[in-house]
Amino acid sequence: MQTTGISLLLELYDCARLASSDDRTLAQLFEEALKIAGFEAVDHLAYRFPGQGVTLIYILRQSHAALHTWPESNYVSVDVYSCGVPAAVRPALENLCASLAQKLAAGSVSTRFVERGDLR
Numbered sequence: 001m002q003t004t005g006i007s008l009l010l011e012l013y014d015c016a017r018l019a020s021s022d023d024r025t026l027a028q029l030f031e032e033a034l035k036i037a038g039f040e041a042v043d044h045l046a047y048r049f050p051g052q053g054v055t056l057i058y059i060l061r062q063s064h065a066a067l068h069t070w071p072e073s074n075y076v077s078v079d080v081y082s083c084g085v086p087a088a089v090r091p092a093l094e095n096l097c098a099s100l101a102q103k104l105a106a107g108s109v110s111t112r113f114v115e116r117g118d119l120r
Contacts, residue, residue, distance in 0.1 A: 014107025
């Protein structure tokens with residue numbers, strides 16, 4: 001099977017550092033985690049929901065990444081799509097998971113990987 005890439009669906013629960021993080025700090029944490037994992041951000045957009053969380057969207061040289069927060073629940077969801085051979089990209093996505101879990105002091109983590117674009 002030849003695929004176009006791989007998606008990461010990451011859920012971070014009980015994030016101790018989320019409530020004290022402003023939009024700028026969250027963006028910096030996400031950018032650092034992406035860089036550590038080997039992804040290159042070429043542009044980004046942030047949106048603060050009134051009285052609630054934030055959404056960060058990054059265009060990556062490899063594709064795209066999004067981070068969504070629910071500070072009232074200490075919950076963060078992350079979606080990343082990366083082009084390329086899934087077996088080669090997966091270690092970078094696993095590094096991203098570990099980095100974000102550490103930076104946000106997540107109490108528990110759930111990850112799912114989905115290979116995309118079956119080009120038979």
